[in-house]
Amino acid sequence: MSRTRRSGNPAGMWFDSWSDLGRILVVGPLAYVALVAVLRISGARTLSKLNAFDLVVTVALGSTLATVLLSSDVSLAEGVLGLVVLILLQYLVSRASLRWPRVERIVKSEPVLLYRRGFVGPEMRRARVTRDEVHQAARASGRASLAEVEAVVLETDGTLSVLPAVPDLPERHG
Numbered sequence: 001m002s003r004t005r006r007s008g009n010p011a012g013m014w015f016d017s018w019s020d021l022g023r024i025l026v027v028g029p030l031a032y033v034a035l036v037a038v039l040r041i042s043g044a045r046t047l048s049k050l051n052a053f054d055l056v057v058t059v060a061l062g063s064t065l066a067t068v069l070l071s072s073d074v075s076l077a078e079g080v081l082g083l084v085v086l087i088l089l090q091y092l093v094s095r096a097s098l099r100w101p102r103v104e105r106i107v108k109s110e111p112v113l114l115y116r117r118g119f120v121g122p123e124m125r126r127a128r129v130t131r132d133e134v135h136q137a138a139r140a141s142g143r144a145s146l147a148e149v150e151a152v153v154l155e156t157d158g159t160l161s162v163l164p165a166v167p168d169l170p171e172r173h174g
Contacts, residue, residue, distance in 0.1 A: 115152035
């Protein structure tokens with residue numbers, strides 16, 4: 001931020017200085033290239049949406065990138081280091097989750113069965129999911145009603161998976 005913005009100049013809401021805009025034009029592409037490079041090195045798992053922890057890392061990466069772009073108080077080197085630290089921590093936690101089940105239980109949630117030919121009330125309350133949300137998920141999956149649904153599962157990434165009902169097969173006599 002420039003001095004005029006800090007001093008409370010109302011005109012700073014629309015425009016502060018050409019140097020601030022120039023900084024964004026220079027730092028923006030450099031920070032973006034650094035983020036892409038670090039993500040390529042770290043692998044696809046870094047931006048996966050497998051669980052809530054992954055979502056938090058993704059949001060934190062976006063926030064860090066925005067801070068580097070818009071705050072002159074944060075240098076490009078500091079911002080890139082922040083991105084690297086976040087990705088390194090995500091890598092270490094995901095490796096620890098693979099190695100130690102206790103870490104996995106702390107970091108990752110389990111899928112929750114919300115509907116199985118009827119609502120599973122206690123699980124729905126624990127997951128804070130409403131019947132309307134289950135109906136909405138069924139409609140979004142192309143089912144006209146829950147009669148066409150075998151089960152609905154709240155996945156670890158927060159999405160609702162809808163498993164279609166399987167028609168009863170005729171018995172084979174042989």
